[in-house]
Amino acid sequence: MSKIAVLRKSGFRPPNRREVLGLALGALVPVRAQQVETHQATGVRTGEVSSTSAVIWGRRTRDSLRRADGLVRKGQRGTTLPVEFDISSLQGSCPGEEGQLRVIVRQSDGKKVHDSGWGSAGAASDFTRQFTITKLRPDTAHTYTMETRAGAGMKVDGVLTGQFRTAPAASVLAPVTLAMMSCQKYSQTDSPGGFLIYDAIRKMQPHAYLSVGDNVYYDSDDPVVNSVEMARYHWHRMFSQAKLVECLRAVPGYWVKDDHDCYSDDCWPGMVNETMNPFTFEQGLKIFPEQVPMGPRPYRSFRWGRALEIWLLEGRDYRTANPTQDGPSKSIWGPRQKRWLQQSLTASDAHWKLIISPTPVVGPDRANKKDNHSNRTFATEGTQFRKWLAGSSRGDTFVLCGDRHWQYHSIDPETKVEEFGCGAASDSHASGSPGETPRYHRFHRMLGGFLAIQVLPEGQSSRLLIEHRNVAGEKVYERSYPREA
Numbered sequence: 274m275s276k277i278a279v280l281r282k283s284g285f286r287p288p289n290r291r292e293v294l295g296l297a298l299g300a301l302v303p304v305r306a307q308q309v310e311t312h313q314a315t316g317v318r319t320g321e322v323s324s325t326s327a328v329i330w331g332r333r334t335r336d337s338l339r340r341a342d343g344l345v346r347k348g349q350r351g352t353t354l355p356v357e358f359d360i361s362s363l364q365g366s367c368p369g370e371e372g373q374l375r376v377i378v379r380q381s382d383g384k385k386v387h388d389s390g391w392g393s394a395g396a397a398s399d400f401t402r403q404f405t406i407t408k409l410r411p412d413t414a415h416t417y418t419m420e421t422r423a424g425a426g427m428k429v430d431g432v433l434t435g436q437f438r439t440a441p442a443a444s445v446l447a448p449v450t451l452a453m454m455s456c457q458k459y460s461q462t463d464s465p466g467g468f469l470i471y472d473a474i475r476k477m478q479p480h481a482y483l484s485v486g487d488n489v490y491y492d493s494d495d496p497v498v499n500s501v502e503m504a505r506y507h508w509h510r511m512f513s514q515a516k517l518v519e520c521l522r523a524v525p526g527y528w529v530k531d532d533h534d535c536y537s538d539d540c541w542p543g544m545v546n547e548t549m550n551p552f553t554f555e556q557g558l559k560i561f562p563e564q565v566p567m568g569p570r571p572y573r574s575f576r577w578g579r580a581l582e583i584w585l586l587e588g589r590d591y592r593t594a595n596p597t598q599d600g601p602s603k604s605i606w607g608p609r610q611k612r613w614l615q616q617s618l619t620a621s622d623a624h625w626k627l628i629i630s631p632t633p634v635v636g637p638d639r640a641n642k643k644d645n646h647s648n649r650t651f652a653t654e655g656t657q658f659r660k661w662l663a664g665s666s667r668g669d670t671f672v673l674c675g676d677r678h679w680q681y682h683s684i685d686p687e688t689k690v691e692e693f694g695c696g697a698a699s700d701s702h703a704s705g706s707p708g709e710t711p712r713y714h715r716f717h718r719m720l721g722g723f724l725a726i727q728v729l730p731e732g733q734s735s736r737l738l739i740e741h742r743n744v745a746g747e748k749v750y751e752r753s754y755p756r757e758a
């Protein structure tokens with residue numbers, strides 16, 4: 274089939290003037306701020322921040338900016354393109370280019386604390402490189418420059434700068450602010466240059482943001498992913514949007530994956546979605562930690578001073594197939610992760626313990642869903658864990674989840690375990706709620722937004738504040754928990 278015929282059949286077309294200008298103007302902002310031509314159209318990302326370490330992600334691209342005048346398709350029709358299709362002709366593409374990267378990290382007082390030296394980045398890693406920075410000072414502001422060049426001895430391209438603050442040491446009572454979001458669907462982006470919530474989060478200046486699943490939608494945003502390169506393109510066009518680039522230069526993140534940014538809706542190891550052939554679940558597992566700085570462990574916890582510890586859970590790698598009959602051996606987390614979660618929760622002396630789950634543990638959810646602990650299909654593990662949590666926590670542990678496309682605060686009628694759902698990233702992506710359910714819900718809102726989480730020291734104790742915010746960053750609900758002596 275000719276290229277034109279393929280395009281006509283798939284519905285892709287050149288963008289109109291408005292689409293080019295809208296996206297191009299959005300994309301030009303950060304580069305003007307940078308003043309020089311960079312080769313980092315996909316930005317920089319800082320992740321896994323602890324009191325003494327961080328991981329910084331960079332990628333060398335052919336151009337300074339995402340492609341604004343490439344082919345677009347509106348609507349969601351589940352279209353695939355031939356595997357050999359030239360992805361660089363699509364709008365938002367950011368082809369990588371062979372080269373080297375180096376990161377230099379300084380404390381806010383100017384003292385250089387890390388120089389990674391030059392390291393190469395090629396096609397095997399999608400031209401990305403991740404630098405693990407250790408021996409940092411706790412509770413300290415850091416800035417960094419990510420440099421690129423074509424090869425040894427070549428001139429350095431324009432740099433990108435970024436910043437982060439290390440966590441306070443576990444013995445220190447200090448205020449902490451986090452933002453948490455999920456479900457950013459590219460076809461439901463609510464503003465030229467990216468999602469409005471990234472502006473709101475950047476202005477809020479949290480210590481970190483948590484993107485807890487569905488960072489991209491491989492199976493339901495066009496073109497549907499059918500190759501490793503198309504999967505990478507989904508990441509490139511998402512994270513090269515100006516609002517995301519600007520926010521992630523200023524705010525470090527923790528990334529957690531869910532079904533759509535791993536493979537396909539409600540997926541498990543070995544599941545096959547025929548439309549996505551020859552792309553596989555296993556390929557999806559490898560791409561996620563290539564595109565975000567998440568370190569080697571899919572599940573992990575981070576301490577933020579005396580008052581706060583967060584647990585980031587993995588819900589796809591170890592999962593029993595959803596259609597398997599429910600029972601004691603059926604699991605979303607797998608035995609090792611569950612043991613680690615329960616042991617480390619018990620051992621933690623943090624004032625507040627937040628379990629960050631890509632999917633609900635409490636719910637409620639629609640009756641026909643088969644993917645999470647609030648569904649009948651995983652009822653045994655769900656019931657068991659909620660009971661265990663109610664018995665072992667002292668009102669200091671909460672579940673914060675992504676995945677569901679409505680914002681809510683629910684309390685399990687049986688165990689009183691509390692859950693906050695952050696909702697979808699944009700208003701137009703909100704949908705699918707079972708409706709407000711008074712037996713569970715203290716708050717229910719079917720619109721987009723994110724969670725703002727604060728821990729505030731009060732004498733030798735502290736208070737936990739959890740707010741739902743709308744896409745503009747305005748508070749729509751809040752819950753405040755004083756610490757019991």
Ligand SMILES: [Fe+2]
Binds near residue numbers: 456487533676677
């Ligand atoms: Fe989602």
